[in-house]
Amino acid sequence: MKNNKITVFGASGNIGSLLIHLLSKAQIETIAVTRNCHNTTDFPFSRWVQADMSHKESLYATMENSKAVFLLSGNSPTVVEEQKNVIDVAKEMAIKHIVKLSSGAADPNSRFYVPYSHGQIENYLIASGIHYTILRPNGIMQNWLGEIADAVRKERKFYEATGDGKRAHVDRRDISDVAFKCLTVPETHFDKIYFLTSDKAVNYYDVATAISNVIHEEVIYCPISFEQAKQDMEEKNMPATLIETFLAYDAAQRNGETEIVTDCVRTILGCPPRTLETFIADHATYFQ
Template identity: 30%
Template sequence: MSHTILVTGATGTVGSELVLALANRGVTVRAGVHSIIKGDRFSHITSGVQLVEMDFHKPESLHVALTGVGRVFMITPVTEDQVAISKQFIDIAKQAGVRQIVRLSVIGAEAEPGTQFGRWHREVEKYLEQSGLAYCILRPGGFMQNFVEQYGPSIRREGKFYLPLGEAKVAYIDVRDIAAVAATILTADIKQHQGKAYTLTGPAAVSGQEIAQAISKACGRAVEYVDVPEAAARQAMAQQLPAWLTDALLELHAISRAGYAADTTSTMQELTGHAPHTIEQFAHDNQHCFHPAS
């Protein structure tokens, strides 16, 4: 029985934190990387981490990545065919003899009609539920790290971030907390979390203005939140993103603006025994990401 845990999307926002969290627990972790060059980020971890190149669009690479794997943390990229590549991955994992898949989904995936992001994720959740594999589902809210990965460039360039959220508050979660929950589940007895779905949020809902204050205080430079009309947000996003993604993201923003993303859960604390990171801790720990030169 293999104890190796495969993390897909291992160089991404959640995956890279989870690889570290599992390695710190002394578990044999296989980092599934899209490109072996990017796997360099794990070179400082001297033991316990195997690197494997895998591409969701190349099934033969998935067979290789899943060989000898007992459990999987399944992160799929946000692509137009995310449902199809996810179902194919589950099929191949089953053929390879994987025992458990822990799936990264999204908050509200169970809601009907819900959002487009939720519906994509729910379709994969249902497929996993019916696969016969042991499974557990994590449904996190919006990531605090979006303020580095997505809104970081304008913060560094102009000291501003632009979102169509009005005064709304959102219970953003630090991805380090998602990784902590995932590591806890993946190192527990498989039966303990079998068939469970956990909704994960940060400790408090925060407004754009409160986030700007936290980042300003952490990096010692004034950072401003600019509330933009949806039409302006659409115009800006359409220059960088495909239409299907622009539509899906604007739908999430509209739900948040209406106040539906403010609820918090205590699940992270209950599962790990640790309090989730606050927005102030996130801003402090990532202050280097908000400076103009970074």
């Protein structure tokens, strides 16, 4: 049988599920991977396969008759070995192209866990000889739908440790649209690294204004210290490695290191990335 399928890791997650939707709509045959096939939703042209990246032998079935792989998982302590397993099996299975979801902070020499692990995996993928496309989102707008939205709903205030530092967060829908393009028009995107941002870097005063304008009530951003942010994360029992990483992200934003804006999304999609205002309007109910 002709190798014409696309394998999607992380298909049950935030970005992967949007990507499966797009591939299904385009009538492209996909293999959607999950560690647990119960509670999955079926999509036309898509088939769920149960596998665990930490068990190499389970991965062969995920790439049968595939030409390309979308590589994404969470930030588990074993993510480097897990994603290397996928790359090793892809090489054995003669997969032509891997699109890896990485991070804007990826750095193989970082002392912080998430940038370090993405950087290590990126290098391993590049050295594998398989065509790669690396997507590095510089912060995702949907992050605001968690604690920030909860706090806004409760008290019309929210708390972050980034001072007035800016970041050009990108909408998750733009990330999956970009991944779709890279997987379906692959040659253009072979062996490229894309730093994904929106068109404008914003700070949390801008986010508060955008929410206020949409819900027609004043919302206030309250800057907090790194010590306070650390204590808040410790009280939620977050792993120390993640707390350290998130504080480093906050420090970089506060120090003006994350203001970078690229035209990658606009160039790849042929239209502008979604804006802060569009994002908040589309998710108004989260903040009301």
